[in-house]
Amino acid sequence: MQLRDARVVLTGASGGIGQAIAAALCAAGARVLAVARDQQSLLPLLARYPQNLCCVAADLTSPGDRRKILAAATALDGVNLLINAAGINHFAMLEQLDDSDVNAMLAVNIGAPICLTKLLLPLLKQADSAMVVNVGSTYGSIGYPGYASYCASKFALRGFSEALRRELADTRVGVLYVAPRATRTSMNSPAAQALNDALKANVDDPQAVANAVTHAIAGDRRDLYLGWPERFFVRLNSLLPNLVDRGLRKQLPLIRRLSHKPENEHLKP
Numbered sequence: 304m305q306l307r308d309a310r311v312v313l314t315g316a317s318g319g320i321g322q323a324i325a326a327a328l329c330a331a332g333a334r335v336l337a338v339a340r341d342q343q344s345l346l347p348l349l350a351r352y353p354q355n356l357c358c359v360a361a362d363l364t365s366p367g368d369r370r371k372i373l374a375a376a377t378a379l380d381g382v383n384l385l386i387n388a389a390g391i392n393h394f395a396m397l398e399q400l401d402d403s404d405v406n407a408m409l410a411v412n413i414g415a416p417i418c419l420t421k422l423l424l425p426l427l428k429q430a431d432s433a434m435v436v437n438v439g440s441t442y443g444s445i446g447y448p449g450y451a452s453y454c455a456s457k458f459a460l461r462g463f464s465e466a467l468r469r470e471l472a473d474t475r476v477g478v479l480y481v482a483p484r485a486t487r488t489s490m491n492s493p494a495a496q497a498l499n500d501a502l503k504a505n506v507d508d509p510q511a512v513a514n515a516v517t518h519a520i521a522g523d524r525r526d527l528y529l530g531w532p533e534r535f536f537v538r539l540n541s542l543l544p545n546l547v548d549r550g551l552r553k554q555l556p557l558i559r560r561l562s563h564k565p566e567n568e569h570l571k572p
Contacts (some may be wrong), residue, residue: 306521307332310382312372314338314363314415315389317345319488320438323513324388327568328356332515336379338363338372338389351419358438363389363415373422384520385423389439390456394495396562397451400462406453414454417463422475433476437464441484441528444537448551449498468525479519481559483512484530498561505530514557515563532548 311328316337322344328335329352337358338346349356359375361368369533376382390412395402420435427433442450443457446570461480468478485491485506499506512529519527528534540547 304332304384304432304520304523306517308428308521309333309533310323310379310430311384312338312376312379312382312419313337313386313388314419315387315438316345317341318360318388318490319509320483320486320516321386321388321470323509323537324347324386324516325476326335326352326357327510327513334379334381336372336375337366350441354380356514363419364410366418369415369422372419373426374542376423376426381429382423382426383433384436384519385427386438386459386516387419388436389415390438390490392450392495394406394449394492394498396449396559400452408452408456412453413463416445416460420467428474429475430571431475432525434465434479435464435476436481436516437461438481438483438516438518439464441482441530441533441537443480445540446548448555449562464526477523479524479526481516482526482528483507484533486512492563494561494563499557501557501561505533523544540556 306328309328311333313321313325313335317339325335325337326348326425333355337356338361339345339358340360342358342360345358349358359372361372363369391408393400416437423463437460439458439460441460442454446454456460464478464480467544471478487506487508507529515527515529528537
């Protein structure tokens with residue numbers, strides 16, 4: 304896909320990765336409809352790219368707000384790229400989470416992208432070439448303690464992407480699944496950052512992730528897994544899960560010690 308010809312609906316646009324993707328797309332000449340609950344952080348980008356960027360405030364879990372996104376996308380003179388980048392993450396052991404935390408993660412991370420994609424598919428199918436991009440996670444391939452509900456939602460998003468790609472195989476709409484590793488955004492709670500630091504985990508800059516995503520879109524890729532050795536561990540987990548089990552069990556005392564009950568939701572890019 305030629306990015307300069309892209310007409311984009313981007314969710315999670317006010318988050319770290321989402322905002323970086325919006326900037327990269329606008330710089331390439333795309334027209335972007337940025338969807339976010341809080342648009343304040345997008346004001347500098349709006350001032351920089353007034354011809355390329357417009358915003359709509361929406362709660363992705365609300366059917367009425369999703370219809371508002373559809374109306375705005377239709378006014379954009381059609382859409383050929385949908386990027387589902389919004390999400391919620393909590394670092395906590397399962398028994399530390401309230402039901403509301405679990406339900407919110409499932410609603411935003413998997414329910415919203417499925418329903419919004421369904422709503423926008425007729426518009427996407429009208430384009431000469433179109434793509435749905437679902438931003439998942441390395442944790443959509445590796446179940447990790449302290450992130451059980453989040454992993455469940457991202458495993459589901461990966462499965463949705465695979466099935467949708469096959470469902471649309473005889474159309475002009477492609478599907479790209481993106482799996483970032485840990486990224487430096489406000490989505491990381493202090494406890495999650497402490498875990499990353501203790502494990503000496505690689506943490507990417509949002510701009511690096513955005514650049515990789517836009518290159519994958521331009522190259523009509525079907526999947527993108529970021530980071531080494533994370534890509535190796537994804538493969539290892541699929542082939543030798545018992546080996547990964549043993550490695551992660553050694554980390555359990557540290558994970559339990561650093562986990563805590565999250566007090567606030569953090570919207571992902």
